[in-house]
Amino acid sequence: MIDIRALTDMTYGLFIVGATKDGKINAMIANSVFQVTAEPPKIAIALNKQSLTHDYIKETGLFCVQPIAQEANMIFLGNFGFRTGKNYDKFAKVSYKLSAQGLPIVLENTLSWMSVKVNQTIDLGTHTLFIGLVEDTQVIKEGKPLTYDYYQCVLRGKTPRGATTFKENKEK
Numbered sequence: 667m668i669d670i671r672a673l674t675d676m677t678y679g680l681f682i683v684g685a686t687k688d689g690k691i692n693a694m695i696a697n698s699v700f701q702v703t704a705e706p707p708k709i710a711i712a713l714n715k716q717s718l719t720h721d722y723i724k725e726t727g728l729f730c731v732q733p734i735a736q737e738a739n740m741i742f743l744g745n746f747g748f749r750t751g752k753n754y755d756k757f758a759k760v761s762y763k764l765s766a767q768g769l770p771i772v773l774e775n776t777l778s779w780m781s782v783k784v785n786q787t788i789d790l791g792t793h794t795l796f797i798g799l800v801e802d803t804q805v806i807k808e809g810k811p812l813t814y815d816y817y818q819c820v821l822r823g824k825t826p827r828g829a830t831t832f833k834e835n836k837e838k
């Protein structure tokens with residue numbers, strides 16, 4: 667028997683995951699982002715196969731992860747988490763720069779960035795788990811990182827279809 671409350675007790679951070687392909691850039695919000703080893707530092711991310719960011723990463727084997735600052739508001743979060751870059755430019759009103767590899771680095775409401783080179787890809791059905799080596803990092807500013815709990819309980823944010831934790835009709 668599965669009591670879904672056991673899963674909703676799990677805690678996460680919230681991150682921007684960015685990617686590039688053929689000079690185009692895109693980014694999305696993800697909570698399923700975590701460090702899996704320290705030596706060497708490796709990061710894993712679980713992305714829905716329908717997201718554009720997923721396609722860019724699958725193609726290039728590169729992505730950028732940015733912990734989001736707690737002061738980020740719902741307009742900023744909705745821009746990256748509820749819109750798809752397939753039909754919308756998420757960077758039109760956001761300040762950003764490009765890494766040496768052309769990955770988008772969001773300069774507002776983020777604390778740092780790390781660029782990651784994928785060296786393992788695991789098919790999870792609806793999602794793909796990309797695991798990779800951290801190649802480059804930089805701190806943007808000091809601050810408190812946004813947690814999924816703060817997003818849900820204080821900002822009253824919802825979880826869209828496609829997120830790893832989405833539940834039909836029961837979204838928190």
Ligand SMILES: Cc1cc2nc3c(=O)[nH]c(=O)nc-3n(C[C@H](O)[C@H](O)[C@H](O)COP(=O)(O)O)c2cc1C
Pocket residue numbers: 680692693694695696697698699712713714715716717718719720743746747748749750751752793817823824825826827828829830831
């Ligand atoms: C709070 C929050 C957490 C999310 N977590 C994930 C996640 O871990 N994995 C995922 O694939 N999508 C997640 N999403 C959904 C994507 O951000 C969303 O599908 C986005 O529109 C994809 O954009 P793209 O098609 O431009 O790549 C989350 C969204 C929000 C708001």
